[in-house]
Amino acid sequence: MDSVVQEREIREIRAFNRFYTNLIGALDYSRRLHAPYTLTESRVLYELAHSPRTDAADLRAELGLDSGYLSRLLAKFEKNGLIERAPSEKDTRRRRVTLTARGRETADLLDERSRDSVGSLLSTVPPADRPRLTEAMRDIREILSGSRRRRPRREDVLLREPGPGDLGWIVQRNAALYTAEYGWNTDYEGLVARIVADFAEDHDPHLERVWIAELDGRPVGCVMCVRDEAPGAARLRLLLVEPDARGLGIGDRLVSACVEFARGVGYRETVLWTNDVLSSARHIYQRHGFTLLGEKPHRSFGADLVGQDWRLDLHATQE
Known part of the structure; x- marks a missing residue:
């Protein structure tokens, strides 16, 4: 001793x-x-x-x-x-x-x-x-x-359902990170708040879900899978990974969880909308088989952006 x-x-x-x-x-x-x-x-x-x-x-x-x-x-x-x-x-x-x-x-x-x-x-x-x-x-x-003295490992990351306060965390971290990294204004925070509020107030737990990535007891990432307006389509939304947790494959795991869930509950396709400046996220979508449908310049969140629509055929990618 x-x-x-x-x-x-x-x-x-x-x-x-x-x-x-x-x-x-x-x-x-x-x-x-x-x-x-x-x-x-x-x-x-x-x-x-x-x-x-x-x-x-x-x-x-x-x-x-x-x-x-x-x-x-x-x-x-x-x-x-x-x-x-x-x-x-x-x-x-x-x-x-x-x-x-x-x-x-x-x-x-x-x-x-x-x-x-x-x-x-x-x-x-x-x-x-x-x-x-x-x-x-x-x-x-x-x-x-000893987690303060060692480098986080991929297996240390846990994907779980949101608990009390996690939906608010999604809004806060999206707003803070996109302002810090891309200079977006509070219009984006308002958009995220509406998306999260709609989910919290009215969602079908059998067809819609949120995942929180947790590392050492704190949330470090998130993604949502919700019903799209198009019949048979799921929409992937609000993929985010904290800067200090990147490099652990969290984004891949979150997208994979969303895609597997959508396929498992019977959706025909998964769609998403993003912007071309989000290159890391776009690379993840491409690795999972999403294809670019089209893109269009727009002025949003205080910045000139190019919006992109992506789609994944869930039946075509099923083994």
Whole structure:
């Protein structure tokens, strides 16, 4: 043991561990969050739901599980129709694990129960204290994981549904980033605010969705998939990645999530409108098979721009 570590510090950490373990256990017991699954089984389903290209070795390393135990657990999931296993595309010695439709429904249900439970817990905390609580939790996680001292990895990024405050974050970050990087005025913030407000007030959760990319407990990216006016078309909107999180493939993952969702719920095509100055985003769209339909100069957001319409035929790209 480090001689500098004080006995008082050890006592405080042990006391916190006991308190938090009892708190989480009480929440789980009172609401039966994970029934009929154990906590570990629920953690595996959660990882699979948020890392669509995971293999067994990744799960074992991420969750610190014994290989034999994990193998038995995955066999149980496969027998129950929750997962499918196949050789990895990158390394045939590895086994790729993906959720089935039933598995995704199960993971979504567990996630919903967990969110409701945490929401109930936070409801007992005065609103003024909630930012301090979440910041303290983030500090604990960052300090103990050493995330302040290491370079973020692609696998550290989580794609999730928006929580309280995330839709407001989308408006704020779009406005701030596009002003800083392209000099756009508040007209763009007004446009984004209307798009987000329309989604928040009236959207079909079966056909429309928002994804938030999270890194080290903070949002670093987003994208929306909403119904377009054209029959059978989905519209991709508001793709954004924070500057300090670029280079981790977040934009690709967000667009991929949007396209896969649109295809899965039966849309015929995905369309989007962007501007030619957004070159990084356009390269992502091209990599995913979008084709340029046309472009037109316009004056918007205080700048002279060239708007572009792009389209992806979801049936033509399906393997």
